[in-house]
Amino acid sequence: MRMVLSIGLSAYCNFQTFRPSDFQTFRLSDLQTFRLSDLQTFNNYKHMKKLLLLLGIGFLLLQAGLADLYGQGRLLRRLQDEMERRAVEEIFGKEEERPGTHDTGNTSTTRNRRGSGLEQSIPDVGLHIDEARSSYASGSYSPAKSALRQALWGVELEMGKQVLASLPEAVGGMTYVEKDDRVSSTGIGFVGMLIQRRYAGKDDMELNLSVGNDSGLFGLARIAAASGLYMQDTEQPNHKQIRFQDHNAYIQYDDYDGYMLSVPFGQASILMLQGVNFDTEAQFMSAAGQFNVQNIKQKLGEQ
């Protein structure tokens, strides 16, 4: 090893005096005549040839040796593992794995097997307004606010249901999935009210409708749109601005989500349609055309 390193170092130092043609005159017997003392007379080309060749051979031997050692180590480890496994089986017997007995890390043995969910109650708006009035009059502001939230939720729930009732029951051969109709609201304007409906039932196609209303976020989206954030871009051909029922709208496509149409309307509302597995933009837009933005706007009291 010391010899290889020495040769390498010396070869590097004298590289400028070496010529490639020297390899042609090399003989194997040169290896036998090599001595460390040759390093001191390193200026002639003959010795240089030997040194370089030795360096190469030494490097190859080193690589081969390491690979061999590594392979042997791996084999030994596998043998050791196998012997340990067999020894354990010999002492304790072979464990038979039964289906469904995988350890999931959950130590709880009790699972819920009964229950009919939560009772769906529609807030009584009038009652909650009266409650808010009396709480406020007595100086209990926190309960007053809570009652107002309930009243607000009741009103928004009715608005959402009215919008859902006004939507078509079938679109492009798909019918709406009644159990997936949803109206949600936080009672605050940050998120606002969200109305959702899903259409399915024709092959693997799906159309998801979302109407967002009274949300600060949708207002921000309009500002972004007005500032040209969603303008067409030749570099990104998968989204473009279009006109949809007298509203500026944005359509985009990606291979994972399919088609997505966004139609901001009113002061802070948006209609979003997502079409999954539609063949063409025209097919998707034909389905989208069956929703009346003006009608939704009217139901939400938007301008």
Add this chain to the structure above:
Amino acid sequence: MKTIIRLVFAGIMLLMSSAIMAQTVEARLDEAQAAYRSGDLEGARFALQQAMNEVDLAIGREVLGILPDQLGNMPKVDAGDNVASASMGFAGLYVKRQYRSDGPASADLQILADSPLLAGINAILALPFITGDANQKRIRVANYRALMQRSEDSNGTVSWDIQVPFGSSLMTLQIKGIDNENDVVAMANTIPVDQVARLIQ
């Protein structure tokens, strides 16, 4: 005598403003009730949101009422009191009070309450954490966990930020011009965080 007259006048103004506010809330609730009965859901919704804002403002005034008039030797600035409510709950209720001394010391107390944005931030602030920042430490203010930060500007003026999260609300006390940490913590402890939390939640 002048002081008594001023106090009486301020009291009358406060009572009047409360009465006006009560009338406003009443009017908004009547409006919401009438709109709802007539099927004008958007009108009812708007009136209810307005009523909620008014209630928020009433809560904010109550909070200001229980805050100390003096922090250390710094009296409050009457004109610095501020209560605001974001119209749709985006930022929630905002309460601010300023304290100023004759010298360089000053303090600003801000409470951002009932904001959904804060729930996530507060969860992080309330968690025990390890920090390598020597200018940051966790303390307790009126039995609430809080985060205290020290900073110093180029003139050598020391300032302190104490953030006290509770529920979806965050109280921030900024004190400038006081070097001693113990004095700052003592000042923070004169704020009735517990009562403020009870009013807001």
